[in-house]
Amino acid sequence: MTTNQASGAYKAFFLGPKAENEAWVRSEFQAILEHWFQWRKDLFPGDAPVSVKTERRTPAYLEARERMIAGLEDLTELLEDELPKFTPRYIGHMVSDLTLPALMGHFAMLLHNPNNTSRDASKVGQKVEAEVIAMLAEMMGFDPTRATGHITGGGTVANFEAVWRARFRQDHWLSLALYLAEERGVKLDLFSAAHMGWNRFAELLAEHNVPLDDLRGYSGVATNPYEFGERMTRAFDQPYRGPILLVPENKHFSWTKATNIFGYGEHAFWPVALDARGKMDVTALAGLIQKAKQETRPISMVVSVAGTTETGEIDPVDQVQAVLNAVREREGWDIWHHVDAAYGGFLCSLLRGEPSSVLSDANTAALAAIGQAHSVTIDPHKLGYVPYSCGAIITKDEQAYAVSSFKAPYLERQLEVPDKWSTTLEGSRSAAGAAATWLTGKTMGFDTSGLGGVIAETIVACRAFRERLVAELPFVRPLDPSETNILCYSLAHEGMSLKTSNAATEAVFDRFVACPEFSVSKTTLSGKAHAKVIERHVGAYGGVLDDDRLVLIRCVFMNPFWREQAVAEKLTADIIGHLKDWFLPAKAA
Template sequence: MVRQMEDDNVTDVSEECPPSYPHSAEAKESLFAAFDPALFRRNSEAVVARLESHLADLSVRGLDLSDPGALSRAARALMTTERETIADFDDKRLAAIVDLYVRTGIQVHSPGYMGRQFSGTVPLAGVVDFVGSVVNQPSSYYEAGQLPITAERIMADELNRFIGWEPGRFAMVTTSGGSLANLTALLAARNRACPGIWARGEHRGRGRPAIAVGEDVHYSVTRAAGILGIGESRIVRLPLDRRGRIAARRVPAVLAAAERRGLEVFCMVASAGTTALGAFDPIDELAGIAAGRGIWLHVDGAHGASLLVSDALRHRLRGIEKADSLTWDAHKLMFVPAPCTMLFYRNAQDAPGAFQRRVASYVFDEEPDAHCEFDSGDRNVECTKRPMIMPLWTLWAMYGRALFAEKIEHLCRTTNEAYGVLTEEPDFETLHQPEANILCFRYRPQGIGEDQVHRLQLRIRKQVRLAGRFFISKVNVRGVAALRVVLMNHQVSAEHFRMLLAEIRTTGERLLRDDDLA
């Protein structure tokens, strides 16, 4: 007899025959074959051989941008037509899938890749990520991922040596990306400033909750304001100086004006490496302003926090020890697979404040033991979470800090060399001296009209991308489009940059000659 809960009443249900499942020895054999360790080894060796060839190819290549319809047809052609039984394994099909995957992606290991902030990984990091995919140990709860959670604690201590918070008093959690880390930090800041808002959904303070951000803040922060119900009208925009940094001396007046409008700024967001220019806000000065007004200071260091591991570059984040929280993407300038983001809190008690309630009974232990203190599910949006720290910890364990510091310094040095090359080219306009590894500029020959500059940059970028040798990005700087390079690959040299400029010049001359700016 089966007992069923229905509308809080226990009712008896007539005993039914169990469902009948189709079964055969052949079907069972096919099922088990898909999990065969020998097949796993054969697949792995075949894929590794192809990836080794891919990594060894240092030719200058950008993006092979496929027609979406053609790519869809190619992908569908690789799918088995078997619908009723498990298809026999086809080595050639797997090889074709891997080749298509590699060929159609951005070539992050090529000297032609200069366009985005995600990086070619240290190959060992990919190997460890592969291990994580096979053993599949989610890392929000100690019992599910013992080593990943232990590694999180170790890396938190290791990296805090460069942040400078009091050992044992701070906290770190990993999140799937900087956007999620920024949102989580803003939640913690809001809940500290508005203690009743989580339960009641309302704030009983002296003004309407608001956040203050630089004009060039990453869009994830403004999105977070919408998600939190703050609204764009309560985002206080802080002015920038000519270097693209928050102009600290003008901040007090802006905050005072916001207060007169009935806004209560509970959090100020500074950037350590803005997405557009790679600019570093003056954290030390902003921290003093925030502390004087009781405002939480969050630093979005998704891109630039990694400079902390370099003795030569750490000064870019002067004052970071005074911040309340810090977002740090390791999948950018620490060269591990994405996502791997770390969210640090100066005060460990603020970490669970982002989510002011216990998690569900199936993960919350009513009789906690020593292992439970390592759980992070109560401090994170995510329940199931990849063991993203493992590639970073393994690299740190194997190579130490110097691997990261030397590559970061090399990239920043090469970016400054590229800036020097630009200053010698009369038909190019430099927009800033790079503070890290991001450089923005424009192709602007004599005689070009002001009304043509914006469209010309957009068209150049599109044509360069379609040509397939270089991959660069674009961004609006003070309302006008600019070409943007992000040097993430240590194989890129000043000579590669000169090759890029030559292609930009040729492309721009052709567009202007053909009047192709419509």
């Protein structure tokens, strides 16, 4: 199948909610097993079998086999109570039916159990990982010949990987500033030094004849960080309070975790205000950069989000990059920009191949700017439709990927190309996620004629669902903007108070939880972070703003079968019926 046929024949790439492709899928999984069996038989033909027929018929052998069969039967019975995330009736969270290439790639690689920690444990797995990182990098606008990265256990770990790398490079620049102050009596402007860039770093090393290895004793990471702070205070005659991270208020919880785990302290998390649409306010960002300068707080990184967890919105990545480009041009400050595109990264497939019209001009510009960032997080186990757990960290080049390394004697070996174990937070890493993503890319393609076309249709389906709800149920209040395949809405009559609306929305959500027919999710926007968003939302229906939180029912339209008109019409009608039954009594109350 050619890539320009993939999107049109998308149902061939999924098992289907009724296992419609069972016959040929069963045979393909059997073929994977047969290949695995035959591979074992053919390899090392001179080796004798470890068991014989008579042994396999002994009571102990048969009993062990029966225990496994019984245990597997127990497990499969338990799994009958698992949430059926393959059906279009599941619109709860960022998970859906998996592509068959992803399942087959994952399964085939799993049988060989490669560990991408080193080539000693994964010969093919590492090759597949390198190829899939290049595929993802190209999809997101990086130069695939220069970009690099690796598969992680998920978006949280990928975000941590970015923090590790940003800290690594800034620590080099700060250690040089401390060295020059203590050893040569040369005091640089501390804030400028913290963002000097690698070119200026190299110039200063040469200008002052500083051996690179000597900087280790002046590093806040390689030495005692508390002592480092004291030395910086003495050297620059001002209290040293350490670096910060600028992250929008719509951040994922992983960012507050990062400040804790990497020793920044939670006060180092400087939230960037959101505008009335719930996106990063770039004016506020520019103001915080100046505040950091005034307080001499080095900026480890600026984070923008492409696909927020709550609502799927996309920060103006292009405008964020423009702010950083401007300060670099004006002040010479090289500030790390990381894009958390764990959910929205695969929306970049809509920018590849034939142009898609489903994205707004603003979101198209935002996604197109990702390739200008230093690093990006993407989760194939979300909009890539591959099994858990599979995330990825991608950097624009090898220099941005560089990080402090460690040595493990049992892995140490002189290699032409170093293994990734020394540059990954995780040690052991399965190659199954890389294989699942690789086979999806090879067969469907990460552009509008393949996976991108399917994602585009889920966005269209989400909008059609919204339009029908609003047309038939005047009390449904969608949260605007709603630009991707996630719809959030509250329930309120005209003029209803926010407290009453929140109570009614929570009551209806509880009915959905108790209802076996559908799975939806709930999100709550609250506090100062979302004050403008809440005010705008409540004002749209003339409501009374008497609460500081907004309860929303959240529907994630990832399932590809919502693009089928008959499916969409029936399920939408059923949901409308439930909302009528469950909410209208609240009017009398």
